[in-house]
Structures are given as C-alpha cells and as structure tokens.
Amino acid sequence: MSNIREVAQAAGVSVATVSRALTNPEKVSEESLKKVHDAIQAVGYRPNLLARNFRAAKSFAIVVLVPDITNPFFSQVIQAIEDRAQQKGYAVLLGDTRETSKREQDYVNRVETRLADGVIQLRPHSMSSGRERIPWVNACGCEDTPGPSIRVDNAGATKTIVDYMISLGHKRIGVISGLKENPHTIDRLRGYKMALEAAGIPFEKELVIEGDFTMWSGQNAATQFFALSKMPTAICCMNDEMALGAIQTIKGRGLRVPEDISVTGFDDITYSKYWDPGLTTMAQPAEEIGKLAMDTLLRVIEGEDLSTSEIVLPTELIIRKSTCRPR
C-alpha cells in the first residue's frame, strides 16, 4: 500500500504538490503534473479515501433505513436512491431495520459517529429519537411526518381508488389494512372513510381487517372475510402484496376475481401487472421518490434548512382486470 509520500519521493516533488495534482490539477504546473502521474503509475498508488474523508470530516455515505429490502416497492425506491447517490459520489449503506428500533438505532449511530452523513427513512414510522440533530429525510412518509419529506397523498389516493369502486356500483367495500398503528394505515383508512362519507355509505367496522403488508397476511385477511355473514363485493387492500395474497385465497375458495369480488391494491409493484387477473391499483412513483429523497438529503447535508419542506408526488390509478361492476 503506497502512500502520497512515496509518490512525492518518486516524482521528486513535495507531498503537497502530489495532493494538489490529484485534487486541484489547475494549481500545478504541466511539468509537475506529468512527474506526479508518472510516479503514481510507477508506484501503483491509490489514494486512501478513508484518510481523505477523515480529514474532510465527511464519509460520503448515507444510510437508507428500510423495513424490508425484500419488498419490491422499497427495493425500487432504493434502486433509485442508489443510482442518484452513485452519480453524486455517495455510497449507500443498506439499513434493513426488520421493523426493530434497535437496528434502526444502530444505523442512526453510524451517522452520529460520522460513518455516514445522513439518513433516508423509508419506514413510515417517525419514532426515531435524534432525528433533529442529523441530516434526515423521510421518503414514503405520511401527513404528520416531520419534514423534509417526500411522499404521496395517501388519504387522497385511497379516496380516489375507493371512489372508483363506488362509481362502479360497489357499496359494500372491504379493506385489508396494514397494522393499525402504522401511519400509512391511518392515512389510507381516512381516505377510505372520506370516500364512503362522500357517497353516503355508512362505515362498518367489520369490513376492515388488519394485515401487515405481506402476501401471507393478505391471504389470511381474505379468509376472515369469508367468515362474515355477508361478504363485501369489493376489497381494497392497502398494498399490492396483500391484494395478491387475497386474490389467491379468493380464487382458492372457488370465487372469481373480479366477477364475484373486485380487489384493488396500492403501490403497483411489477408483479401486479402480471398477476391473474392483473391488479387494479394506485401507482406510486417509486423512482421519483428515491431520486428526490436523495437530492433532498444532499441539500440538507450541505446545510440547507428544509425542515418544513414537504414534496407530495402524484399517484396514478391503474385500472386492470381485478375490478368490475358488482353483480
């Protein structure tokens, strides 16, 4: 492992000149530049960026906190973040929290100990302590998520999709929600109620069944609908994966989607398009969310005060084959 001193020696210049040749070549004479470059070749020098970063007191890394990297929606957002980060010379540290606050804290520690310059939180919860002291942006947040925040209008988007079901003629509309305390669940449930109210349909508690955003929970929740004295004619799920699981169960019970029961999702993951039937859902702009989250974090790291900044991105109703008029 050669260092800058060896290069300087080999080039017959000072370490300062080598350093400048590397970072501010315009401040160095042609002649020195050449000597330095030749010397670098000769000794096989690679700069120690750990030293550089230490001195600059910047790690040029950010951590992204994600509840589950395996979730296709999140992995799309992360891909966009990574893409942007790479362009800007930042590394992304993967912080799969598995929904535990201990792991989350471990990763927050990394920025407190200068191993990362900031964090992007993909988890809707905002329970983190220490948020204030650290460059931080929330992507995929909710209405009450403190800024800077990049998000969609969860309530509004849910209202739109439920409005659509109502416009199709559905009156008894079930919901498979996320965990009750999850902020997304709260916002989206509000949208559901808004749509019902606007249409004069009374809210029935038994029509809301709790899931946890996994396919398995979607299956499970769908099963519970079958126990109801009167089945809903449509089920709106708070994400695509639960919708896919629900469809599976409904078909397994011998009913047809959408003829017997319409099903909708939220996110528009890749699989939803290929499912049988194709899933009607609310598309979130995953790539845009990731890109903007990274850009925003960079601005915060540079010292801008974006604490009241909130970007609300549009969603899009994607109508496919899992919905139709009720019989």
Next chain:
Amino acid sequence: MSNIREVAQAAGVSVATVSRALTNPEKVSEESLKKVHDAIQAVGYRPNLLARNFRAAKSFAIVVLVPDITNPFFSQVIQAIEDRAQQKGYAVLLGDTRETSKREQDYVNRVETRLADGVIQLRPHSMSSGRERIPWVNACGCEDTPGPSIRVDNAGATKTIVDYMISLGHKRIGVISGLKENPHTIDRLRGYKMALEAAGIPFEKELVIEGDFTMWSGQNAATQFFALSKMPTAICCMNDEMALGAIQTIKGRGLRVPEDISVTGFDDITYSKYWDPGLTTMAQPAEEIGKLAMDTLLRVIEGEDLSTSEIVLPTELIIRKSTCRPR
C-alpha cells in the same frame, strides 16, 4: 462536535486514558473510568469512527455487487448478508451494477481506495479485473467461477427438475434460458442436456428460447413457442420470474397450465408460491448463501487464503401446481 480531547479535559485525565476507557476499559482504574464516563455524558461525546477506522486502516464496510436489487432472489440474499454484516459490525454498501462494468469498477475502486474492506459478487459473471488483489467472494457463481465461491450445483439442479418432467412423461421440453453468454445459462443448459441425454431424448435447438431473467422476457419467449410448428408439452425456465411471465402468456392465449403446458422455474421466490398456479421450481437457499458469503468474506479479510474454497449448497425441488403429466 466534541472530541476526545475535550472529554479528557473535562475528566481531568489524558486522551490516552479516555481512549483506553472506550476500547480497553480493563486497562483503566475504576476511578478514571467513572470520571471519563461522566465527562462523556457532560460534553455529549460521540467517538469519531471515521478517525478510528482511518487509523485502523479498515473501513468495516463491504460492498455487495448485485445486477439488480429489484430481483426478489437477490434481495433475499442481500438481506441475509446485511443481517450477518450487522452482527459482525460491518456496513454493507449497496452496489447495484445494472449489469454495467463501469459501475462495477466504480465499486471495486471503493475497496482499492480503502472505503470498503472487500466485496461479495452476486453477479454470475467473473469478468472483473483486480479480483486477485482484493478480498472477494462470489456468491451465486458457477462451476468455473474462481473461489472463494458459494453456489449451488446449477447443472445438477436443472437436471433434477428436467428429470422430474421426463418422469412425468414429457418428451418435448422447451427451455426459456437467460442470456446465452450468462454463466448460469451455460451451466443450466448443460443440466438440461444431461437429463435429455440420460433419457435418450434428442436435443432440439428450436426448443431453447433466450430470455434475460425478467418476467417480460418470459412472456416474450413464451410467445415464440406458439410460433413453433409443434408446441412443447413442458417449458423449463431458468428462473422463476421468466416462468411467471410465461404462465401469464400461456393463460392469456387460452391454454391451461399445467393441463396443456407444464411450466417450471428456478429460485423459488416468494411470489411463486402464491402464483396461479403455484410454481414448481428449484429452491435455492438464499439465506444460507448470503450468510455463508458474508462469513467467508470476513475470513478472507482476516487474511485466510480461501482462493480454492468452494461451497456448494443443496437445492430443493418444490413441486406445486404448474406441472403434471402431458395429455
């Protein structure tokens, strides 16, 4: 941002004692320990790990190179890697290469410049230069992948699944492969040919259609089978996503899976279980691969020579509803 000197001052001890209190408390008297801890509280000290790592000449980070984080199989492996890394105090830098060698090189640079201690390559290709000089392990490699390597027996596993189709009575068995030059494609194709040969079935070139491991390419490839004068009775796909895409197309054409055409995959991603019909496939131990890859890399980083080490993990044939006897 307080530093160790301020703590020393506040505690009335030397910086050396503070440092020891933090990293070798057994070498410090009870009394000093207490003074240091109180001082740390008082000044709100957080150690600068960037400095620590710089001095130790270790970054305690590794990069994982993945062709596409969005692929559920890879994201499972990464989750396992991250889990293990976190336990061992390492960070994982996400290196989504998007199949470009430039991006791959960018990430390899990170370890050459000391920003990472090693790399785990999830991409089957082994075209990287500089592999030798760097702690490196291949996960998901192939037979000719240089060690250290964690992988499955791709040829053998493919033979097993094709054997199974043959045992069901299929004789005209199509293949949707990955890109022709992809090492996985090569190994798995070999397994297919081995099975055919063992059963005395002649290999027909037209029955192998090239995909690229995406659902879309599976759909596309399936369409091409319909152009054949005689359709196969079974299609073995080189991964699950192409199989799911193929099933979609086949059903869209009005044929039934498996009654009219059997379809198999490879990987056993979560969605395959929930698909309609459930996909018969070859399960890879994603979690085990990730865990072992991380453990192996750690050993290499510590200086062990594992360059000839190769761990071949077992796969498991998962029989679901997408396969049956031909009519």
Next chain:
DNA sequence: CTGAAAGCGCTTACAG
C-alpha cells in the same frame, strides 16, 4: 507554482 508544517481525531508503543 511550490514546499514545510500544522492538524484532522484517534490509538498505541514507550517510559514511568
């Protein structure tokens, strides 16, 4: 344009 020197925040022989 160039070099000598200080310093970033730690750790660790070394001497006591």
Next chain:
DNA sequence: CTGAAAGCGCTTACAG
C-alpha cells in the same frame, strides 16, 4: 494504571 508523544495519510493555509 497513566501520560506525553508519535503517527496513520491526507489537505490546506502560509510563506516564499
């Protein structure tokens, strides 16, 4: 058990 000092590999005023 403790402290003074050197040093990790860089960058950057400062002086020339």
